[in-house]
Amino acid sequence: xxxxxxxxxxxxxxxxxxxxxxxxxxxxxxxxxxxxxxxxxxxxxxxxxxxxxxxxxxxxxxxxxxxxxxxxxxxxxxxxxxx
Amino acid sequence: xxxxxxxxxxxxxxxxxxxxxxxxxxxxxxxxxxxxxxxxxxxxxxxxxxxxxxxxxxxxxxxxxxxxxxxxxxxxxxxxxxxxxxxxxxxxxxxxxxxxxxxxxxxxxxxxxxxxxxxxxxxxxxxxxxxxxxxxxxxxxxxxxxxxxxxxxxxxxxxxxxxxxxxxxxxxxxxxxxxxxxxxxxxxxxxxxxxxxxxxxxxxxxxxxxxxxxxxxxxxxxxxxxxxxxxxxxxxxxxxxxxxxxxxxxxxxxxxxxxxxxxxxxxxxxxxxxxxxxxxxxxxxxxxxxxxxxxxxxxxxxxxxxxxxxxxxxxxxxxxxxxxxxxxxxxxxxxxxxxxxxxxxxxxxxxxxxxxxxxxxxxxxxxxxxxxxxxxxxxxxxxxxxxxxxxxxxxxxxxxxxxxxxxxxxxxxxxxxxxxxxxxxxxxxxxxxxxxxxxxxxxxxxxxxxxxxxxxxxxxx
Numbered sequence: 232x233x234x235x236x237x238x239x240x241x242x243x244x245x246x247x248x249x250x251x252x253x254x255x256x257x258x259x260x261x262x263x264x265x266x267x268x269x270x271x272x273x274x275x276x277x278x279x280x281x282x283x284x285x286x287x288x289x290x291x292x293x294x295x296x297x298x299x300x301x302x303x304x305x306x307x308x309x310x311x312x313x314x
Numbered sequence: 315x316x317x318x319x320x321x322x323x324x325x326x327x328x329x330x331x332x333x334x335x336x337x338x339x340x341x342x343x344x345x346x347x348x349x350x351x352x353x354x355x356x357x358x359x360x361x362x363x364x365x366x367x368x369x370x371x372x373x374x375x376x377x378x379x380x381x382x383x384x385x386x387x388x389x390x391x392x393x394x395x396x397x398x399x400x401x402x403x404x405x406x407x408x409x410x411x412x413x414x415x416x417x418x419x420x421x422x423x424x425x426x427x428x429x430x431x432x433x434x435x436x437x438x439x440x441x442x443x444x445x446x447x448x449x450x451x452x453x454x455x456x457x458x459x460x461x462x463x464x465x466x467x468x469x470x471x472x473x474x475x476x477x478x479x480x481x482x483x484x485x486x487x488x489x490x491x492x493x494x495x496x497x498x499x500x501x502x503x504x505x506x507x508x509x510x511x512x513x514x515x516x517x518x519x520x521x522x523x524x525x526x527x528x529x530x531x532x533x534x535x536x537x538x539x540x541x542x543x544x545x546x547x548x549x550x551x552x553x554x555x556x557x558x559x560x561x562x563x564x565x566x567x568x569x570x571x572x573x574x575x576x577x578x579x580x581x582x583x584x585x586x587x588x589x590x591x592x593x594x595x596x597x598x599x600x601x602x603x604x605x606x607x608x609x610x611x612x613x614x615x616x617x618x619x620x621x622x623x624x625x626x627x628x629x630x631x632x633x634x635x636x637x638x639x640x641x642x643x644x645x646x647x648x649x650x651x652x653x654x655x656x657x658x659x660x661x662x663x664x665x666x667x668x669x670x671x672x673x674x675x676x677x678x679x680x681x682x683x684x685x686x687x688x689x690x691x692x693x694x695x696x697x698x699x700x701x702x703x704x705x706x707x708x709x710x711x712x713x714x715x716x717x718x719x720x721x722x723x724x725x726x727x728x729x730x731x732x733x734x735x736x737x738x739x740x741x742x743x744x745x746x747x748x749x750x751x752x753x754x755x756x757x758x759x760x761x762x763x764x765x766x767x768x769x770x771x772x773x774x775x
Contacts, residue, residue, distance in 0.1 A: 247327075247697045258634055264319050264328050265697060272329070272396070272693045282690055284395040286332050289558035297566055301384040304571075308377035312370065312530065 324479045325638050327631035329693065330397035330553050336480055337551075339560040345484070345551065345620075346568025348491040351498065351576040352617040353431040353592075355379075358540045359580025360590030361663050362533045365522055368515045370530060371581040378537025379574040385750060386545045386677035387566050392689040393549030394561035398696060400549025401628045406691040407683040410699055411708025416676060417632060420546045421625055421645070423672055426658075426665050427543075428469065428621050428649030433659045435615035436465030437593040438608040445597075445605060465653045468615045473646040476622040477639060480554060483623055486616045493613035494576070497596075500607060501579040504599070509586060520588035527741040535728065536663045537577070538746040539670030544569050545677030550624030590662075622646055667730035670746035675720040678753035679713045686761050706769040712760040720753030 244262035275283040282288070323334050337345060358379075362371045393403050401420065405413045443449075443456035454460040475486050505514060523529030544565065552561035583595045596607025625645040630638060652658055695701035705711065726737045727745035735741065760766065 246699045260319055261322060261326055261328060261634060264322075268329050268331065269694045269697065271331075282395075282688065284558060285330070285397045286335070286394060286555070287557035287559065288395075289391055289562055293559055293562055297384055297387060297562075300571075301381055304377055304380050308373045308381075311373035 321479075324554075325627065325630055326634060327399065327402060327697075332556065335397075335554050335556045336484065337554050337560065337564075338556050339564065341484070342551075342555045342560045342564035343568050344491060345487055346564045347572055348487045348494065348617065349547075349551075349620040350569040350573030351494045352490075352614060352620075353434040354427065354540055354543075355573050355576040356580045356592040357430065357434070357590060357662050358536055358666065359577035360584040360592065361536055362577070363581035363584025364520050364588075364590050365529045365533050366519055366581075367522075368517065368582060368585060371519075371533065371585070372578055374530065374533045375537055375577040375581055376571070376574050378534050379541040379577060380570045382538050382541030382674070382677075382747065382750070383544055383566065383570045386542060386673075386681055387562065388681050388684040388689070389545060389548040389677065390552045390561040390565045391558050392684065392691060394552040394555050394558045395689060396691060396693055396696070397553045398549065398693070399553060399627055399631050400546075402631055402696050403549050403691065404680060405696050405703050406687075407680050407710065408713045409705040409708050409710040410703060412710060412714060414632070414708075417628060419672055419676075421629065422648070423669060424546065424621060424625055425645065425648030425652050426669075428618050428645060429465075429652035429658060430662060430665075431615060431618045431621075432465035432468045432472075432649055432653055433461065434591075434593060435468040435612050436461035436463070436653070437591060437659070438596075438611040439464035439468075441593055441597045442605065442608045442612070445608075462653050466650050468612075469618065469646050469649050469653070472616065472618040472622055473642055475616060475619045476626060476642045476646075480623070483619055486619060490614050490616045493610040494617075497592075497607060497610040497614070498576050498579060500603070501583055501595070505579055505582045505586075514582045514585055517585040519585060525741060531741045531744045532663070532733070534744045535670060535740075535746055536666040538674070538744065539666035539668075540577075541570075542673040542677055542746060542750070543666075543669045545673040545680070547621075547624060550627050591659075618649070622649075664730050664733070667728060667733075667745070671721065671724045671730075671749065674724075674746045674750040675717055675753045678720065678750045679716050679757050682716070682754050682757035682761065683713075686758065702770070706766070711766040711769060712757055715760060716753045716757035719756045720749045723752050724749040 244259065247262050247265055272283065272285070319328070320334070322328055323330055359375055362375055366374060393400050396403060401413065401417045404416065407413070408416055440456060440458060440461050443452050449456040452460075455463060475482060505511070523532060548565060552565065555561035555564065580592065583592075584590055587595050587598055589595065593608060593611055596611065597604050599607060622642060622645045626638070626642045629644055630636070630641045633641065692701070692703075695703045724745050726739075727743065727748065728735055728740045
């Protein structure tokens, strides 16, 4: 018998994967895993981490290095073309 | 978690968690270098050397690749942050339906890259057969007419490597890196020791434009095209990086300044040989050097797997009912169809202009979104089709309008088929970079003004 909880899962999977009633075990497993991981990620966020990441976050210094090198490249190009 | 799911992480829509990611900083860096230093850099350098003298070619190759890549470099972060494929993640930016249109653009336009890398392999393979005078045994395969057959054979091999997923790819890429670095070392040796930089800087390009300014803008445009082209390839890889920093730096330097060195030496070699084709360069060296060089070029053909695998992951996310072997066949067949069309190899510069247009606009919009949201997306909304990321009937209107504005502006600056400038402005500003900035400004302006929020089903602010 299909319970209302089963129906809810099926509807969610249809949203995630778009397979509607064509429900096979492999897709069901994928869908279930996606749902589990979304919930897990939301748990991390709820602990107050508004920019939660699965991995170590990038730092400001990383941007600064890239900006510095690219300003040098830009100036070098402009000087090369002008002169 | 079952073993099946553990494997599915690399082939489906499941977001990757920290423990599942195979690429640390060094691995990721090496993967992106091998992805970067490939046929596309040799060919773009080749065309630059055909059009410009060395004193302009060098800064054009470096700036043209490094700067656009910097402009889109923020794309590396959110996909590493959430572990999602790029074409699931970008639903936050474009809306669920408009993002599907971008997926089609990405897949179809990328058939070209697969074709070019395999055609270079084909051009190298027939030359090896010709070196050994195998015409009697191999027939057409030992002549120039047979290059496309070799290209298709190369793609079939890549198909089987892509079936194996990222671990197998990592091993093949190590072979590719060694081959490409050997080839690059030979080009450097040939340029610096055999010919000398003075000769190179005194050389005149084989096919210069009548107007130097137009030549400069044209060479910049194809390099910018390659620089922006990476916009379509971030998330498929960065979701496998163990930190956001590894994702950011691996892409930024592996695809940028390090790979651009290949372009510089390719431009030098094109200046010396008068050809854009790397297989011609090594073939002209003759003897054992030609043989080794051509073998290296063939081995570097495995780089096509760097395209086929991520394209397949995206397709698998969209079409989860289709099995992996059939999914991998789609990009492979796309490349094969282009291999069969005559004249594709010589039209690389034209292809790059269209790539500059498409990826510049795409990169500008995703970058604009990152600057506004700081890469804060809602993981649940990315997957659920009835979420605020549906925007207006599946379309984020800010990104739709920015796309239209950027496209029209690009065609006003440059018409790639005739390679002419309808407005006459192309020689002064090129096309890809100004279109990027206009698209970025349009997107940010519209998103900040919130004028379309009343059309959205659920307010996302």
